[in-house]
Amino acid sequence: MTQFLQVHLLTFFPPSNMNRDDTGRPKTAMVGGAMRLRLSSQALKRAWRTSTIFSEALKGYMGERTQRLGEEILKALRAEGVSEAQALAIARAVAGQFGKLNEDETPARIQQLAFISPDERKAAFDLARRYAAGEIPLPEKAKGKRGKANKVESEEEVEAPEILLLRESDTAADIALFGRMLADKPAFNREAAAQVAHAITTHRISVDDDYYTAVDDLKRPSEDAGAGFIGETGFGSGVFYTYMSINIDLLIRNLGGGDQARDLAATAIAALVEAAATTAPSGKQNSFAAHGRAGYILAERGKAQPRTLAGAFAKPVEGGDIMDASIGRLEEFREAIDKAYGPTADATKVMRVGGEGSLADIIVFAREGV
Incomplete structure (x- = not known):
C-alpha cells in the first residue's frame, strides 16, 4: 500500500x-x-x-518554471555566431516542444509557463546545437515566414523534432513534488x-x-x-x-x-x-x-x-x-x-x-x- x-x-x-x-x-x-x-x-x-x-x-x-527557454537558446546561439534567422528558427523548433509559441514580437517565447527539468533543459540546448551544426535537419515549419521585428506571419505550427526532449520522469525534485501541467503535451504532465x-x-x-x-x-x-x-x-x-x-x-x-x-x-x-x-x-x-x-x-x-x-x-x-x-x-x-x-x-x-x-x-x- x-x-x-x-x-x-x-x-x-x-x-x-x-x-x-x-x-x-x-x-x-x-x-x-x-x-x-x-x-x-x-x-x-x-x-x-x-x-x-x-x-x-x-x-x-x-527545475525552472519559465516561458523563456527559447529566448535563452536564441541568446546562446547568437553568442556562438549562428545567424539571427537560423537561431530564431532553431529556438522555436526546440521551445515548441514545451508549449504553443507566441506569434508576436517575442516569437521564441512559449505562451504558458512550463516546468522544465535540468535533464530537459540540457537536452534542449544539445538539440539546438545539433541543429546549428547541421547534424540533423531543421523542421521546415519551424522556419516560418517573418515580417518586421521577427513577427511570425505564418499560422503554421512548429513541428516536433524527431528527438524527444520531454521526460515522463527525471531528477527534478521540485517537479516531482509539486507536479506540472503542459497543456499542449498532456502525456508529459x-x-x-x-x-x-x-x-x-x-x-x-x-x-x-x-x-x-x-x-x-x-x-x-x-x-x-x-x-x-x-x-x-x-x-x-x-x-x-x-x-x-x-x-x-x-x-x-x-x-x-x-x-x-x-x-x-x-x-x-x-x-x-x-x-x-x-x-x-x-x-x-x-x-x-x-x-x-x-x-x-x-x-x-x-x-x-x-x-x-x-x-x-x-x-x-x-x-x-x-x-x-x-x-x-x-x-x-x-x-x-x-x-x-x-x-x-x-x-x-x-x-x-x-x-x-x-x-x-x-x-x-x-x-x-x-
Missing part, C-alpha cells in the same frame, strides 16, 4: 501582509462563520521551493506527490490598515510640513494552521524509481519539511519582517488515506494564549477523529517549542519513511 507522510504546522506570524489579494490587502477566507487570514498554497509552495534551504539541499536537481492546503488562522481576525507617510530628506524647513508620499496598506496577525500530505511512493516514481530516486526523495522531503517550518512567503517582508517559525509540528506516517485536521478550527479558537489553545484543539480533534475512523498514522513525531522534540527530530522522522 501507498506510504504517506502528513505534516501539520502551527505558526505564529506578527502583523504582516505576506500574501495579497487583487486589492493589495491580505488574503482571507470565511471559515466556520468567522473571517480568517489565509496564505494560499501557491504562495507557500513558491516560498518553500525558492528558499535557500530547499535550493541548496537540491542543487542540480531543481506530472502528478504532484505533495498536496499543500491553504493555511488559515485558527481564530477570527480583522484586517487592519497602516496609514504611512514618507518624508522628503531634501525638503527645507521653510517649505510646507507635508509628507513627500502618503500611503495605506492592510495587515493582519495570527496563528496559522498549515497542512501538507506527501505520497512517498509517487514521489519516488516521479524521480525515476530505484535507489538513487529513493535517496533523492528523502533529501527532497527533508528540505521541504525544514522549509515549511522556517520559511514564510515574501510579500511585504521589507515592511513587516514577519519571519515566523513553526511553534508546533505534528508529523504522521502511515498507509491510511490522508486527512486534514483543519476541522479542529471550524469553531474559531479564543482566549489569551492562542498558540497553546490551538495546539490543544488540534490534538483533541486528532484523537476524536482517529477514534471515529481508526488511526491514520502508524508512527508520529511531535515538536513543540518550549516542550518536546526538535525540528531535527521531525526531519529524521520524515526521512525514515522513504
